Amino acid sequence: KNQVEQSPQSLIILEGKNCTLQCNYTVSPFSNLRWYKQDTGRGPVSLTIMTFSENTKSNGRYTATLDADTKQSSLHITASQLSDSASYICVVSMPSGGSYIPTFGRGTSLIVHP
Amino acid sequence: DGGITQSPKYLFRKEGQNVTLSCEQNLNHDAMYWYRQDPGQGLRLIYYSQIVNDFQKGDIAEGYSVSREKKESFPLTVTSAQKNPTAFYLCASSIAGGFYNEQFFGPGTRLTVL
Numbered sequence: 709k710n711q712v713e714q715s716p717q718s719l720i721i722l723e724g725k726n727c728t729l730q731c732n733y734t735v736s737p738f739s740n741l742r743w744y745k746q747d748t749g750r751g752p753v754s755l756t757i758m759t760f761s762e763n764t765k766s767n768g769r770y771t772a773t774l775d776a777d778t779k780q781s782s783l784h785i786t787a788s789q790l791s792d793s794a795s796y797i798c799v800v801s802m803p804s805g806g807s808y809i810p811t812f813g814r815g816t817s818l819i820v821h822p
Numbered sequence: 823d824g825g826i827t828q829s830p831k832y833l834f835r836k837e838g839q840n841v842t843l844s845c846e847q848n849l850n851h852d853a854m855y856w857y858r859q860d861p862g863q864g865l866r867l868i869y870y871s872q873i874v875n876d877f878q879k880g881d882i883a884e885g886y887s888v889s890r891e892k893k894e895s896f897p898l899t900v901t902s903a904q905k906n907p908t909a910f911y912l913c914a915s916s917i918a919g920g921f922y923n924e925q926f927f928g929p930g931t932r933l934t935v936l
Contacts (some may be wrong), residue, residue: 712864742924751826751912751927752865797864807853807872807918810925812864 710735712800712813720819725788729816731781731798739808743772743783744797746815752797755783785818793820825849828913828928835900835907835935843898843931845913852918854896855925858882859910868911871896872918900933908935 712733721727733741740759744752756765756772758781765772769786785792798813826847835841845854853872857865867880871890885904890896896915900907910932914925 717862749910749930749932751914751929753927754924757924812857812866814862814864 710800710802710811712798712811714796714798714813714816716816717814718817718819720821721788723788723790723820723822727785727788727818729783729785729796729798729818731783731800731813733779733781733798733800733811733813735779735800735802735811737802738776738779739801739803741772741774741781742799742801742810743770743781744799746795746797748794755796788818788820790820790822793818826913826915826926826928828911828931830931831929833931833933835933837935838902840899840901841907841933843900843911843913843933845896845898845928846894847896847915847926847928848894849915849926850893851915851926852893853916854890855914855916856880856886856888856896856898857912857914859912859930865912868898907933909933 715730742757743755746752755770758765758774760776771784774781795815795817797815799810801808801810829844855870856868866882869888871877887899912930913928916925
C-alpha cells in the first residue's frame with residue numbers, strides 16, 4: 709500500500725531557531741515529492757518539488773532534501789519566524805494512466821513561539 | 823486576479839439535507855479535484871476530473887456527487903448518504919497530465935452538520 713508518513717506529528721520551537729521535519733514514503737513507482745505549507749483554515753501552498761534525480765531544493769528559508777534510495781525526505785526551516793506556524797504536508801506522486809496521482813501525508817503541525 | 827475560489831467559507835446543514843459546495847477556477851486548468859480533510863488526517867481524494875464532462879471517483883466517493891459541465895467549475899454535492907459529512911473540504915486544480923502536477927488549492931469550505 710502506498711503510504712506517506714510524517715514526523716513529528718507536532719513541533720513547538722522558539723522564534724529564530726531551526727527545525728527539520730521528516731517524511732518517509734513507500735509510494736512506488738515514484739514521480740515527484742512536494743512539500744506544502746498549510747495555514748490554519750486555508751488551502752495548502754506549494755513550497756518545493758523534487759524529482760528522482762534531485763536531492764536538494766531551496767525556497768528562501770526552506771530547504772528540502774530527498775534520498776530516493778531510502779525513500780526519505782526532510783524539510784529544514786532556518787531562522788524560524790512566527791509566520792512559519794502552520795501544517796507542513798509531504799506529498800508523493802506516482803505516475804498512473806497518463807497522469808500523476810498524489811498521496812498526502814498527515815502533516816506536521818509547527819508552532820513558533822516568540 | 824487568477825486563482826481558485828470556493829464558496830461559502832462556512833456552511834451549516836441539518837442532518838438529512840443535501841448541500842452543494844462551489845469551486846471555480848480561472849487558471850485555465852483542465853484538471854480539478856475535491857479533497858476532504860479531517861483533524862489529524864491527510865487529505866483524502868473524493869472525486870477528480872481531468873476534462874470537461876468526465877470525472878472519476880477517488881478514495882472516498884461514497885455519499886458525494888460531482889459534475890463538470892464547464893472547464894471553470896467543479897461543484898461537489900454532499901448527499902444525505904454521507905455518514906460523517908462534517909469536515910474541511912478543499913478544491914484544487916492543475917494542468918492535466920503535467921509532470922510536476924502542482925495542484926493549486928482553494929481556501930476551503932468548512933461544512934458542519936447540525
